[in-house]
Amino acid sequence: MNDDVSAFNHGPILCVVGARPNYMKIAPIIKELKRIPDSISTRLVHTGQHYDPEMNDAFFTQLQIPPPDIELNVGSASHAVQTAEIMQRFEPVIEAENPAAVLVVGDVNSTIACALVASKRQIPVIHVEAGLRSYDRSMPEEINRVLTDQIAELLFITEPEAHGNLLREGVAADRIHFVGNVMIDTLRRCQARAVPPQVTLAAVDQRDLFLSADAGYCILTLHRPSNVDDPRVFRHILETVRTVSERIPVVFPVHPRTRKQAATLNLQGLLESPRIALLQPLGYLEMLGLVSGAQVVLTDSGGLQEETTALGIPCITLRHNTERPVTEEQGTNTVVGHDRQRILAIVDDVLQTGGKRGRVPELWDGKAAVRIKQVLNEWLQQRQEKLAIAN
Numbered sequence: 001m002n003d004d005v006s007a008f009n010h011g012p013i014l015c016v017v018g019a020r021p022n023y024m025k026i027a028p029i030i031k032e033l034k035r036i037p038d039s040i041s042t043r044l045v046h047t048g049q050h051y052d053p054e055m056n057d058a059f060f061t062q063l064q065i066p067p068p069d070i071e072l073n074v075g076s077a078s079h080a081v082q083t084a085e086i087m088q089r090f091e092p093v094i095e096a097e098n099p100a101a102v103l104v105v106g107d108v109n110s111t112i113a114c115a116l117v118a119s120k121r122q123i124p125v126i127h128v129e130a131g132l133r134s135y136d137r138s139m140p141e142e143i144n145r146v147l148t149d150q151i152a153e154l155l156f157i158t159e160p161e162a163h164g165n166l167l168r169e170g171v172a173a174d175r176i177h178f179v180g181n182v183m184i185d186t187l188r189r190c191q192a193r194a195v196p197p198q199v200t201l202a203a204v205d206q207r208d209l210f211l212s213a214d215a216g217y218c219i220l221t222l223h224r225p226s227n228v229d230d231p232r233v234f235r236h237i238l239e240t241v242r243t244v245s246e247r248i249p250v251v252f253p254v255h256p257r258t259r260k261q262a263a264t265l266n267l268q269g270l271l272e273s274p275r276i277a278l279l280q281p282l283g284y285l286e287m288l289g290l291v292s293g294a295q296v297v298l299t300d301s302g303g304l305q306e307e308t309t310a311l312g313i314p315c316i317t318l319r320h321n322t323e324r325p326v327t328e329e330q331g332t333n334t335v336v337g338h339d340r341q342r343i344l345a346i347v348d349d350v351l352q353t354g355g356k357r358g359r360v361p362e363l364w365d366g367k368a369a370v371r372i373k374q375v376l377n378e379w380l381q382q383r384q385e386k387l388a389i390a391n
């Protein structure tokens, strides 16, 4: 793909973000690409898929991401409308910027939308966090991942299993680079600045309960459509959380779509308990501090499965599968689906023994972005040479 060097452009690398989990991934990449010597020209595009201040602003400040150069302001809509809207608004950006490549991260709608536009305009696509597979095509993210990897020219992977996944889908081996995990670059860089749990929980009723050294607390996050869209599933999860909270207090920063669903389905009552603290979505440094101090994390997030493995905190994943198997095989993660008895058994084990221990996976060492830049510099160099020969 894109071997026609006449299609090679000299503009910047356009880096795309759209939704909250993208920010932790792009931060170390932009920082590294801008670093002198060998800096690489970049421009940051924000699609506006996430737009609430608590889903955005704090992340840019805390992660020291420069303000976006270009904002597409798409906002929320159905998957089709949101993806189409991003595509329509991104195409003129490609035209104006004439980028050397478009770099996308993760698996959100903004990732596939911008990758698709770039590919149709013959601009090479670079995918960071490629090759992860849940093999569950009912997840919107799985579709985004598979399709983005099919049209990417350079694929940066976080764990070895991704390599096999990509080869099975026909991706050429020389396009795949195992560089480690940029999420963990951000975690390591921010650990010293994490906000202590006492500060984040200061305004919570019963704060003494949550901060007592004996009780500890569990962090809960929940936002996947498969968990919050079906009233029976959502109710079952919230009833389980209530039972968990009888054993250990639960701190729950609530994602906007989850808050909306709980209201629509009239399930908020299940969360009214002095042992469950409901918070607004938190900034990165607040969340990092809270997770670092937690005894256990209950989640359906991809990023938290990785962060808990890096921090050595037991994680219970409320899904039937994971696209990040290294977190189960080597890390602290256990994938449980919605099985209440298993969840309670793991919580009991955490309370009695400290729970599952693991080790930090290979190359999750805080240097993934450095490796990405090395590969990119070589790749840009090779393209320059091809161009010179062609002319």
Ligand code: UD1
Pocket: 019, 020, 021, 049, 050, 051, 052, 055, 076, 077, 107, 108, 109, 110, 140, 141, 223, 255, 256, 257, 260, 302
């Ligand atoms: C998106 C990603 C998901 C990622 C998650 C992290 C896709 C398909 N999904 O899911 O992979 O794990 O981000 O948060 O791209 N909303 C607001 N304010 C906002 C953003 C969203 O109120 O700033 C509400 C809106 O009601 C919106 C809903 O949340 O319709 C869903 O937002 P959307 O970006 O479509 O998906 P997420 O569930 O956030």
